[in-house]
Amino acid sequence: xxxxxxxxxxxxxxxxxxxxxxxxxxxxxxxxxxxxxxxxxxxxxxxxxxxxxxxxxxxxxxxxxxxxxxxxxxxxxxxxxxxxxxxxxxxxxxxxxxxxxxxxxxxxxxxxxxxxxxxxxxxxxxxxxxxxxxxxxxxxxxxxxxxxxxxxxxxxxxxxxxxxxxxxxxxxxxxxxxxxxxxxxxxxxxxxxxxxxxxxxxxxxxxxxxxxxxxxxxxxxxxxxxxxxxxxxxxxxxxxxxxxxxxxxxxxxxxxxxxxxxxxx
Amino acid sequence: xxxxxxxxxxxxxxxxxxxxxxxxxxxxxxxxxxxxxxxxxxxxxxxxxxxxxxxxxxxxxxxxxxxxxxxxxxxxxxxxxxxxxxxxxxxxxxxxxxxxxxxxxxxxxxxxxxxxxxxxxxxxxxxxxxxxxxxxxxxxxxxxxxxxxxxxxxxxxxxxxxxxxxxxxxxxxxxxxxxxxxxxxxxxxxxxxxxxxxxxxxxxxxxxxxxxxxxxxxxxxxxxxxxxxxxxxxxxxxxxxxxxxxxxxxxxxxxxxxxxxxxxxxxxxxxxxx
Numbered sequence: 001x002x003x004x005x006x007x008x009x010x011x012x013x014x015x016x017x018x019x020x021x022x023x024x025x026x027x028x029x030x031x032x033x034x035x036x037x038x039x040x041x042x043x044x045x046x047x048x049x050x051x052x053x054x055x056x057x058x059x060x061x062x063x064x065x066x067x068x069x070x071x072x073x074x075x076x077x078x079x080x081x082x083x084x085x086x087x088x089x090x091x092x093x094x095x096x097x098x099x100x101x102x103x104x105x106x107x108x109x110x111x112x113x114x115x116x117x118x119x120x121x122x123x124x125x126x127x128x129x130x131x132x133x134x135x136x137x138x139x140x141x142x143x144x145x146x147x148x149x150x151x152x153x154x155x156x157x158x159x160x161x162x163x164x165x166x167x168x169x170x171x172x173x174x175x176x177x178x179x180x181x182x183x184x185x186x187x188x189x190x191x192x193x194x195x196x197x198x199x200x201x202x203x204x205x206x207x208x209x210x211x212x213x214x215x216x217x218x219x220x221x222x223x224x225x226x227x228x229x230x231x232x233x234x235x236x237x238x239x240x241x242x243x244x245x246x247x248x249x250x251x252x253x254x255x256x257x258x259x260x261x262x263x264x265x
Numbered sequence: 266x267x268x269x270x271x272x273x274x275x276x277x278x279x280x281x282x283x284x285x286x287x288x289x290x291x292x293x294x295x296x297x298x299x300x301x302x303x304x305x306x307x308x309x310x311x312x313x314x315x316x317x318x319x320x321x322x323x324x325x326x327x328x329x330x331x332x333x334x335x336x337x338x339x340x341x342x343x344x345x346x347x348x349x350x351x352x353x354x355x356x357x358x359x360x361x362x363x364x365x366x367x368x369x370x371x372x373x374x375x376x377x378x379x380x381x382x383x384x385x386x387x388x389x390x391x392x393x394x395x396x397x398x399x400x401x402x403x404x405x406x407x408x409x410x411x412x413x414x415x416x417x418x419x420x421x422x423x424x425x426x427x428x429x430x431x432x433x434x435x436x437x438x439x440x441x442x443x444x445x446x447x448x449x450x451x452x453x454x455x456x457x458x459x460x461x462x463x464x465x466x467x468x469x470x471x472x473x474x475x476x477x478x479x480x481x482x483x484x485x486x487x488x489x490x491x492x493x494x495x496x497x498x499x500x501x502x503x504x505x506x507x508x509x510x511x512x513x514x515x516x517x518x519x520x521x522x523x524x525x526x527x528x529x530x531x532x533x534x535x536x537x538x539x
Contacts, residue, residue, distance in 0.1 A: 061441055062441075063437060063440065063441065081440050081441045081442075081443055082443060083442060083443050085441075086441075087441045089434070089437075089438075091434065093434050093435060093437075093438050095435060095438075095452075095453070095456070095457075096533045096534065097456045097457075097459075097531075097533045097534075106438075106442070106452070107442060109442050109443050109444065137532075137533050138533075139533065139536070157442065
C-alpha cells in the first residue's frame with residue numbers, strides 16, 4: 001500500500017517505558033517501545049489484556065505521560081492532548097444530554113462560522129450512516145450506533161491521526177464486522193493515519209498495514225508483522241489464516257510463559 | 266388478512282387492559298396504607314375508644330377543613346406561608362448552588378469551607394431559632410432565615426456532589442478535544458451535575474416547607490403554622506389536624522410536581538418507560 005519512496009514518518013514512539021506507582025509499589029506496564037508510523041498508515045497493536053496497549057495509546061494522545069522515552073506526532077513532542085490527534089474510546093462516551101447532532105458538534109474545537117459548522121456536522125452524520133437520527137439522544141441508540149457517533153465526533157475535528165482504543169470491544173460479533181468494514185471505508189476515503197488497539201486478531205489483520213504484537217506485562221514489542229494482502233481482505237483465505245496463527249502463537253506462547261513464571265513468583 | 270388484523274387489534278386491546286389492570290393494582294398498592302389509617306382512625310374515634318379532644322373524628326376534621334376553606338381563612342394562611350417558603354427557598358437555593366459550585370470546582374474553596382459546613386450542618390433547626398431571633402428580631406426576616414437554613418444544606422451538598430461526580434470518561438473526551446475551561450464548566454460539569462442539583466432543590470423545598478411551622482412559632486400572626494399553634498391554644502383539635510394534614514398534602518403536591526418537572530427537563534437522565 002505504501003510503496004512510495006518518500007515515506008513521511010507521522011508518529012514516532014522512541015524508547016517509551018511506563019511505570020505506574022500503585023500503593024507504594026511499582027508496576028511496569030511498558031518496556032522500551034519503539035515504533036514509527038508512516039503518514040496514512042493503518043497500524044494495529046495487539047496483545048493480551050493488561051499488556052499496556054491502551055496505556056500506550058493514552059500516552060500518544062497525551063492523557064498519560066511516558067516514564068521514559070519520547071513520542072512525537074509530526075514535529076510535535078507529545079506532552080498534552082492536541083486536536084491533531086483524535087481518539088475513539090472503547091465506550092462511546094457520548095454526552096447523554098446532547099443529541100446525535102450536538103454530540104458531533106462538540107467534536108469541533110476550531111473556531112468557524114455557524115453555517116460551515118452545520119455543514120460539517122451534517123456531512124459527518126452522513127459519513128457514519130446516521131441520517132435521520134440527528135435529533136436522537138444517545139440512550140435511544142444501539143451500541144453500534146453510539147460508537148458511530150463517537151467516530152464521527154473524533155473525525156469532525158479533522159485530526160491528522162485517529163487513535164482507536166478497542167472501539168468495537170463492547171459490540172456483538174456481527175455489529176463488530178460491520179463496523180470494521182465501515183472503518184476500512186473511512187480510512188480509504190479520509191486517508192488518515194490510524195492506530196488501532198485491539199485484542200481481536202482478525203480485526204487487526206482485516207484492517208492493518210502492519211500489526212504490532214506486544215508481549216504480556218511489561219509490554220514489549222515482540223514482532224511487527226506486515227500484512228500485504230489486497231483489501232477488502234477475505235477472512236478465510238490461507239494467507240489470512242496463516243498470519244492469524246502466527247500472531248496467535250505469539251500471544252498464547254507468551255501467556256504460557258507467564259503461567260510458568262507464576263511458579264517462581 | 267382482515268381477520269388477522271382484527272385478531273391483532275384484539276390482542277393489543279387485551280395487552281392494554283392488562284396494562285390497565287397493572288396500573289389499577291399499582292394505584293391500589295400506593296393508597297392502601299393511607300386508606301387503612303383513615304379507616305382505623307374512623308373506627309377508634311366513632312366507637313369512643315379515643316377521646317375526641319385528643320383525636321377528633323375524621324368527619325369532624327373534614328368538616329372543619331371545609332369551613333376553613335370556604336371562609337377563605339385556610340387559603341389566606343396557606344398563601345402567606347407559601348410566600349415565606351418561596352422567599353426563604355429562593356435565597357437558600359441560590360446560595361446553595363453558588364457556594365456548592367465553588368466548592369465543587371475548587372479544592373481550595375472546598376477545604377476552606379468544608380470544616381464550617383460539617384460544623385454548622387448538624388445543628389437542628391430548633392437550635393437556630395433563638396439565635397436567629399437574637400440576630401434578626403421577631404419580624405419576617407427571622408422567619409425567612411429559618412426557611413433559608415432549612416433549604417440551603419440539601420441544595421449545597423447535592424450541588425457539590427453533582428459536580429464532583431462528573432464522569433472522568435467524559436472529562437477525558439473534553440481534554441482530548443482541547444476544550445477551553447468555560448466549555449468544561451458549562452458544557453460538561455454543570456449539565457452532568459443538573460440531575461443531582463435538581464434533586465437537591467426538590468429536597469430543599471420539601472424541607473423548607475416543613476420548616477415553615479417552626480418559623481411561624483416566632484411571634485407570627487398569620488400563616489398555616491400560626492393557625493395550628495393558635496388552634497391548639499384555643500383547644501380546637503380538629504383545626505390542628507386539618508392544618509397538619511394540609512401541610513402534608515401540599516408537601517406531596519410540591520414534591521410530585523417537581524419530580525414531573527425534573528423528568529421532563531432532564532429526560533436524558535432517565536430510562537424511557539414503555
